[in-house]
Amino acid sequence: MSWNRVAVVGGGLIKFGELFEQSYEQMAAGAFAAAVDSVDEGFEPTQVEAAFVATQRGTLWGQEGIGGNTIPTAIGLPGIACTRIENACPSGSDAFRVGAMAVASGVYDVVLVIGVEKMRDKSAEEGLLARAAAGHPIFTRGETAPVLFAPFATRHMYEYGTTREMLASVAVKNHHNGALDPYAHFQNEITIENVLDSPEVCSPLHLLDCCPQTDGAAAVLLVSAEHAARYTKNPVWVAGFGVATDHPYLHEKSTFTAMQATESAAARAYAMAGVGPTDIDCAEVHDCFTITEILDIEDLGFVEKGKGGPASLAGETSLTGRIPINTSGGLLAKGHPIGATGVAQIVECWWQLRGEAGERQVATPNGYALQHNVGGRGSGVSVVNILTNNRPNS
Amino acid sequence: MNSNINILAVGAASPAWRLNRAEINAGWGNSGGTGQVAVCAPDEDPLTLGVEAALRALNASGLQIDIVDGLWWGTSRPPFAEGPSHAVMARAIGLSARSTGALCSGSTHSGMEALFSAADAIGAGTARVALVVVSDAIIPGLGTSYETRSGAGAAAVVLVSHGGNAALGARLTRTNPYLDRYRGDGELSTRDLYDPRLFREEIFIPSLHEIGEHLGTLDIANWSIPDPDGRLGALVARQLGIKSVVSAPVIEELGDTGAAAALLGGIGSLDAAGSLAIIGFGGGRTSGVEVRINAPVRGAAAVAKSITGGTSVSYTAVTRARGQLVGSGETVPMGVPPQSAQFVRGADEILNLLGARCVDCGTINTPPSIHPHCISCGGTKFVLEPLSRQGQVHTYVINQTMPAPFIAPLPIAVVDLDDGARVMLQGVGDGSDLKIGTKVELVLRRYAYERGVPVYGYKVKAI
Numbered sequence: 001m002s003w004n005r006v007a008v009v010g011g012g013l014i015k016f017g018e019l020f021e022q023s024y025e026q027m028a029a030g031a032f033a034a035a036v037d038s039v040d041e042g043f044e045p046t047q048v049e050a051a052f053v054a055t056q057r058g059t060l061w062g063q064e065g066i067g068g069n070t071i072p073t074a075i076g077l078p079g080i081a082c083t084r085i086e087n088a089c090p091s092g093s094d095a096f097r098v099g100a101m102a103v104a105s106g107v108y109d110v111v112l113v114i115g116v117e118k119m120r121d122k123s124a125e126e127g128l129l130a131r132a133a134a135g136h137p138i139f140t141r142g143e144t145a146p147v148l149f150a151p152f153a154t155r156h157m158y159e160y161g162t163t164r165e166m167l168a169s170v171a172v173k174n175h176h177n178g179a180l181d182p183y184a185h186f187q188n189e190i191t192i193e194n195v196l197d198s199p200e201v202c203s204p205l206h207l208l209d210c211c212p213q214t215d216g217a218a219a220v221l222l223v224s225a226e227h228a229a230r231y232t233k234n235p236v237w238v239a240g241f242g243v244a245t246d247h248p249y250l251h252e253k254s255t256f257t258a259m260q261a262t263e264s265a266a267a268r269a270y271a272m273a274g275v276g277p278t279d280i281d282c283a284e285v286h287d288c289f290t291i292t293e294i295l296d297i298e299d300l301g302f303v304e305k306g307k308g309g310p311a312s313l314a315g316e317t318s319l320t321g322r323i324p325i326n327t328s329g330g331l332l333a334k335g336h337p338i339g340a341t342g343v344a345q346i347v348e349c350w351w352q353l354r355g356e357a358g359e360r361q362v363a364t365p366n367g368y369a370l371q372h373n374v375g376g377r378g379s380g381v382s383v384v385n386i387l388t389n390n391r392p393n394s
Numbered sequence: 395m396n397s398n399i400n401i402l403a404v405g406a407a408s409p410a411w412r413l414n415r416a417e418i419n420a421g422w423g424n425s426g427g428t429g430q431v432a433v434c435a436p437d438e439d440p441l442t443l444g445v446e447a448a449l450r451a452l453n454a455s456g457l458q459i460d461i462v463d464g465l466w467w468g469t470s471r472p473p474f475a476e477g478p479s480h481a482v483m484a485r486a487i488g489l490s491a492r493s494t495g496a497l498c499s500g501s502t503h504s505g506m507e508a509l510f511s512a513a514d515a516i517g518a519g520t521a522r523v524a525l526v527v528v529s530d531a532i533i534p535g536l537g538t539s540y541e542t543r544s545g546a547g548a549a550a551v552v553l554v555s556h557g558g559n560a561a562l563g564a565r566l567t568r569t570n571p572y573l574d575r576y577r578g579d580g581e582l583s584t585r586d587l588y589d590p591r592l593f594r595e596e597i598f599i600p601s602l603h604e605i606g607e608h609l610g611t612l613d614i615a616n617w618s619i620p621d622p623d624g625r626l627g628a629l630v631a632r633q634l635g636i637k638s639v640v641s642a643p644v645i646e647e648l649g650d651t652g653a654a655a656a657l658l659g660g661i662g663s664l665d666a667a668g669s670l671a672i673i674g675f676g677g678g679r680t681s682g683v684e685v686r687i688n689a690p691v692r693g694a695a696a697v698a699k700s701i702t703g704g705t706s707v708s709y710t711a712v713t714r715a716r717g718q719l720v721g722s723g724e725t726v727p728m729g730v731p732p733q734s735a736q737f738v739r740g741a742d743e744i745l746n747l748l749g750a751r752c753v754d755c756g757t758i759n760t761p762p763s764i765h766p767h768c769i770s771c772g773g774t775k776f777v778l779e780p781l782s783r784q785g786q787v788h789t790y791v792i793n794q795t796m797p798a799p800f801i802a803p804l805p806i807a808v809v810d811l812d813d814g815a816r817v818m819l820q821g822v823g824d825g826s827d828l829k830i831g832t833k834v835e836l837v838l839r840r841y842a843y844e845r846g847v848p849v850y851g852y853k854v855k856a857i
Contacts, residue, residue: 125726125797132796133842134729137736138744138851139761141841142793142804142820150791151808158789158830203792203825251760251808251818252769256789 001274002239002388006100007228009235010039011347013218016185016335022215024058024118025074031114031217031340032075039221040232048221049108050081054095054115054339056088057127067339071114081108089286089375090243090383091115092342096220096371097241097383103222110227114219115343121215128213135377139249146202146210146289148250148379153204153291155256159306164204166309167290168195171208171332173318174287178329180359183344185214185335195290209290214335218344236353239275239368239388242268248377257306259292261382262299262374269384270301273368277301280323280386281364282352284345285372287330293317296372297325300384324362327352338375345371346385353389364389399513400558401685402457402523403692404661405450405700407443407548408648409531410435410822412704413712415542421709422537429624431545431649432704434531436715436801437822437839439848440469441483443548443654444529445838448487450700451550452525454693459488462552463521464495468508468528468653470676472499473840473848475580483527485745486838486850488780494521501677502530502575502620505653506567509551509672509683513562516555526551530652533716538586540575543624545649547701549658560664560691563684564612568604572597572678575622582717590623598626598675599633605673605682606634612684614671616640618660622650622675640670647701652676658701660685665694705823714801725799732847739763747783747836747852749815750776758815784857785811787832792825799842807854809834820853827856 012034014027022030036043055067068084085095092115099113119127132144156162172192178184190208198207221231228235244264247253253260270276277300285300287293294308302323303311311317317325328334328348331341349369351357367389374382411434415427434443444467452459465484472479480497494515498507505528512524529548534541553562574593577584587593602619618641621627631639641659644651651658656674663670670685713719730736742748743761750762754773759765762778790807793800805825808818821828822839836852843849 125723129795129797130726131729132793132800133726136761136764137728137730137732137740137849138841139818141851142796142800142806144793144796146795147791147793147806150793151789151806154791154830155789199794200792201795203794205791247769249818251816253808253816256808 002237002390003272004237004239004388005104005225006222006238007225007235008220008238008346008350008387009223009228009231010035010043010221011219011350012038013183013340013344013347014216015183016214016216016337018120019215020120024116025070027118027215027217028071028074028114028116031116031219032112035219035221040234041230043221043231045077047110048077048080048112049110050102051112051114052083052085052095052099052102054085054091054343055117056086056091056338057117067116071116088381089288089338090342090373090381091339093345093371093373093383093385094243096343096346096385097243099222100238100241103224109224111222112219113222113343114217115340116217117337117339118215119213119337124213139251144202146205149289149292150202150205151250152256152295156291156294157204159257160309162294162309164196165192166313167209167294168192169313170287170290170293171195173312174326174330174332177319177327177360178333181329181334184329184333185212186333205289205291211288211331211336214337216335216337216340216344218340218347220343220346220350234354236350236387236389239386240269240273241383241385242266242272243383244268246378246380248380250378252378259295259299259374259379259382261380262296262372265382265384266300269386273386275368275386279366280368280370281366282324282327282362283370283372284328284348285325286374287326287332288336288375290332292374293325293330296374300370300372319360319362327357327360327362342371342373342383346387349387353387398555399516399562400554400556401551401560401664401691402554402558403451403455403552404664404697405447405454405550405693406658406661406697407446407450408432408701408704409438409443409546410704411707411712413707413709417709418542427542429646431543432547433712434546434715437841437853439473439840440471440529440531440548441473441479441848441850442838442840443531443546444469444483444527444550445486447529447548447550448525448527450696451552451693454696455552456692457523457552460490462489462493462523462525464493464515465489465525465527466495466498466508466512468498468505469530470499470502470504470653471531472497482745482850485741488746501679502652502655503674503676503679503681505656506674506681509657510565510681512553516553522555524553526553528654528657530654532652533583533718535583535585536713536718539590539623540584540586543622543650545651547648547651547654547658549654549661551657551661558691559689560685560687563686565681565683566605566608567679567681568601569679570601574676594626598622599630601675601680602630602673603634605680606630609671609682609684610634613669614684615668616663616670618656618670618672620655620673620675621645644701661694662697664691666690721798723798726797728842728844732842732844732849744851747781748778749781751779752776758813760815760817781815781817782811782813783836785809785834787828787830787834788816789830790821790825790828807834809854822853822855833857
């Protein structure tokens, strides 16, 4: 029996990319306006009672840590309740979960969840790459983002015979989907050879195995189940969610062929939603690197452990495959503006369940879509949200 | 044997890189040049070299490390101009917090000063086991004649009051306030001689003659003598009638290893009964000491292997590693400043490579200071213990994309140690020798150098 106490009645995002011309505030305003405009029966911005803003890093201008009081002014709602949620790469999906709980608690009837990330006001060296020098001075020294995932690829290839071609097929598929998504950072097709021939970033991952650094923002509007009908005849319900953590250091992992945080978060979300992996019609999963998507589809139960590579190469996760994954283009093609990523994935699920995904539309016979992120130090935190277009239980 | 200053064991170490002299010459528009010098990789320095030599000597000695009474370290380039150089090395070797000793520095003669100071401590009875470490990696001035001769290496000697198959005998020192090679306060690299002939005729040859003639009266078979330019050593030997210069092949392999040169040149010959004279030179001082060997000294047979090998690298790579070729961009600062509290809390667990073994389930948690609860069972009772220094690779990557000051390729490996602990650490070299299952050892290396602080930790090295 799904939870279904909260409805998503609006969602939108801005075109992702290197948005040198837009400020953090302008991106947020754009995403909020898109969400407001998407509400079928109309929506007055002032109806927002509280906002949860996901920003993982912030910008050169110091928004990190103070997104909570930057966003209300930026979106024209100074004075509203607003709280920043930071939970690594799942920041956006966790803000969504917290927003849903805030509505379900009865404290608020209308909540805005907005994810905003300005990644490209800083150079790559000062931005994500600088984390090579962060953290423990010895045990994480040199640990750029690919180092959190590439050791899993090395081990997955060793234990299951996963090949670089199988990894590359994930990037090829997601770029294909991204080329159909007007909001995607990259809108071009690539080939397996392109991936194999791209420069090595962190063995065994090459450049096109990696997501780009992207600016972006996305927003969704959540309302309580009893008020959903005021806004739309076609709401999408929060069926369930799960959050889980794992040890923060890679050397504390007991396995390098699965993300245990994902497995635990998925189990909690499936239990709450009363569904299993075979009930899911499509999923937006965390493909910061090609290996991550292969781990995800195994850890989320869509394919047997160890079979993620062959399944991807065989097209099982394509738009016309058994379980379409990352119809939006995923992090690899749509981009990964960290705080915005999870919220944008929710928007894609919302479109798919409402039949509004255009050329990317897939069949949703069961009416369930799953959204997933995993990240943080040691990829030690994961959030899974499950959405449904099935009628509420009440 | 009438001395009570005995040599129980010896060890040696050399850095990872070798630079062909022809490469240096080519850099300055000159052709030719044969042979090579040893050079520190960016994660090595006289401290890491010294620790490696010390651990080899101590392993060969069969002694428990905590009975060593002190460390006497001679180097012309301690990693801190002022700071805890000696303390960091002592702790990384695993010496007791109660151990004593001294850091001798200021010139290449400091190796002899460390040896003599340790011998004096044994003689005075203030130490029964003294560890002597001599190590150096002089940074020669760019374009100097000495640049093609300047090498790097380390030697260690365990002196004891009782036992050991060799003993120190007569020794002497001569002091003259002459300038040879020098480095001003705050200067990065060592300056060349003002006048090579002045050095040769008025300083080097007379100094060596005086010491050599005295030691020559003692019927010495083997000699370790300095050779600052690749010719003077052989010249002096010929003039003194010395037939067996055991330091020559060491200099051929490593170049002039500065403060380490005298001992490093001689300890390999302690592998057989006989006699040895060791002469050290620098900073206006020349010293010599007689060594009588009754039987092979522990560790001496391994010295030759410890100083061979190494990877040939370019002159550009060397000048960058030495800090003489510096990029114009910004470097990324350490997230945890190297003078901050985490380094105070973490000094022991990092330098001694400690783990916290859970009393309830046996799981080893690393590092202890960030694990108030066991990662396996949640237990809170731990026993601190040094981690095994060997294991095998569980998985690994080679990171090619990092901002300065990182240098790609940077291997990073998850290693299952023989005691069951799992660690993730950087690897030495380019990682081409790492595979899943590769057997590795953990070695002390310099992870970073920032705000004047060298940061040391362990790295993974394929066996």
